[in-house]
Amino acid sequence: MSVAHSVRNILRKISTELINCGIEESRLESELILMECLEVSRSKLYTMQEYELSESHMSSANEYLHRRLHREPWPYISGHKEFYGLDIMVESGVFIPRPETELIVDTCLNIIKSMSPNHQIKIVDACTGSGAVAIAIGKQVSSAQIYATEISDSALKMAKRNLYSHGLEGRIEILKGSLLEPIESDIDILVSNPPYIPSQDIENLQPEVLHEPLAALDGGTDGLEIINELMVQASNKMSRPGTILIEFYPEQSTALKTLADQLLSPCESYIINDLYGDDRLLVLKLL
Ligand SMILES: C[S@@+](CC[C@H](N)C(=O)[O-])C[C@H]1O[C@@H](n2cnc3c(N)ncnc32)[C@H](O)[C@@H]1O
Structure with a gap:
């Protein structure tokens, strides 16, 4: 049985909201949001599909999503950019x-x-x-x-x-x-x-x-x-x-x-x- 706040469900939910707002690469961006909240790499995230996000994780994810829906660039939210x-x-x-x-x-x-x-x-x-x-x-x-x-x-x-x-x-x-x-x-x-x-x-x-x-x-x-x-x-x-x-x-x-x-x-x-x-x-x- 899948949990409401599982990584899998939240990734899907974030990705849908990003698409509806016209943001391209919504899958990649939803992964970035959860990687930042959970402080894990992408490969680790893939192994955590059924992991249930805590209230504090959910609150961070919602904040990051809200800022992205206002089209704030992801590097301003995460605080860094690879160069x-x-x-x-x-x-x-x-x-x-x-x-x-x-x-x-x-x-x-x-x-x-x-x-x-x-x-x-x-x-x-x-x-x-x-x-x-x-x-x-x-x-x-x-x-x-x-x-x-x-x-x-x-x-x-x-x-x-x-x-x-x-x-x-x-x-x-x-x-x-x-x-x-x-x-x-x-x-x-x-x-x-x-x-x-x-x-x-x-x-x-x-x-x-x-x-x-x-x-x-x-x-x-x-x-x-x-x-x-x-x-x-x-x-x-x-x-x-x-x-x-x-x-x-x-x-x-x-x-x-x-x-x-x-x-x-x-x-x-x-x-x-x-x-x-x-x-x-x-x-x-x-x-
Ligand atoms: C396009 S950004 C490039 C920043 C950085 N070199 C990079 O590639 O990520 C241009 C930068 O020039 C700065 N700038 C604008 N006019 C300037 C000036 N007259 N003298 C020095 N820096 C200036 C801006 O504040 C901004 O940080």
């Missing part, structure tokens, strides 16, 4: 790192491998948010000087918490300020996932994305305002040779290359596509 195999803490007010941004980390690590080991590399992650990109790079590269900049106090606080939780507090410096303003010159590698969504597109984003801070999304009328300013600042602060990696909106590739030619010449540029085949990352080699 480049690392557990990154997030909360409301802090941008949630995305899988496509792992491309910045991979590309940066490949560039570092091709550089002389005798030179101490200076890397800057501008617009660091939770610190995810700087931390993922810092975990792999022990000899570089790494700086991360950010203007939002909530993000700065979270980036510092993440640095500590990954034991990188002595290796990465988090600085408050706009783009490269807090950084002195001679940057060898600049990486950035800045706000780049055109203002008029913001209202059409998924309801979950609208829970994220506007300052993390809005790139102005054409989406390029912050990137433009970043390139202007970079023109005075980068070493030559040097490399800049900037994530962008797929439609912006031609405009971005033109901007780079105007502001950072002499330079060579190419674009890397994301897993969906969309233009996603601008690589600029400053000559």
